[in-house]
Amino acid sequence: MECAIRIGRGVISLGRIIAIGNRKGGSGKTTTSVNLSAALAHKGRNVLLVDADPQGHSALSLGTHVTPEQKTLFDVLVGGVGLQETVRDTYLSTFHVIPGGSKLATFERDHATDPAAKLMLADQLDSVREQYDYVLIDTPPRLAS
Numbered sequence: 001m002e003c004a005i006r007i008g009r010g011v012i013s014l015g016r017i018i019a020i021g022n023r024k025g026g027s028g029k030t031t032t033s034v035n036l037s038a039a040l041a042h043k044g045r046n047v048l049l050v051d052a053d054p055q056g057h058s059a060l061s062l063g064t065h066v067t068p069e070q071k072t073l074f075d076v077l078v079g080g081v082g083l084q085e086t087v088r089d090t091y092l093s094t095f096h097v098i099p100g101g102s103k104l105a106t107f108e109r110d111h112a113t114d115p116a117a118k119l120m121l122a123d124q125l126d127s128v129r130e131q132y133d134y135v136l137i138d139t140p141p142r143l144a145s
């Protein structure tokens with residue numbers, strides 16, 4: 001089923017957002033995120049995988065390394081950087097990834113009780129959602145909500 005909004009006589013397709021989450025560590029979140037994303041991309045769907053785990057394993061498993069000057073999800077969440085600036089290519093033209101980076105652990109710690117923080121990623125995803133059929137999010141263990 002596709003997500004879409006109607007504006008006037010036009011219809012804009014919105015990518016379906018799927019967060020892979022489980023509070024338990026080592027339960028297959030990253031494995032599921034990467035393989036489900038890859039399977040959809042191989043089927044010709046435009047897929048964006050967001051690595052929201054400071055461990056960064058989903059982006060790393062796709063060969064995406066982050067140098068100090070490269071922007072990541074952390075820079076988006078703390079402000080000043082658009083999500084689109086952090087999108088990286090993978091081995092497939094239909095498959096893109098946003099690395100989180102280890103600094104995400106700092107963000108988690110500093111904003112754990114901030115209700116607005118929970119909406120930051122949602123707001124940013126809205127800005128790129130039309131470009132993808134699917135947006136998958138690999139979440140960290142112990143994520144409260």
Ligand SMILES: Nc1ncnc2c1ncn2[C@@H]1O[C@H](COP(=O)(O)OP(=O)(O)OP(=O)(O)O)[C@@H](O)[C@H]1O
Binds near residue numbers: 025026030053055140
């Ligand atoms: N379906 C599966 N069957 C067997 N082993 C699996 C399966 N899925 C994942 N694993 C293995 O389980 C381990 C943990 O997987 P993974 O890293 O995907 O978990 P995770 O939930 O992302 O962990 P974390 O909470 O640390 O982020 C890995 O060694 C992985 O190869």
Ligand SMILES: [Mg+2]
Binds near residue numbers: 053138
């Ligand atoms: Mg993981």
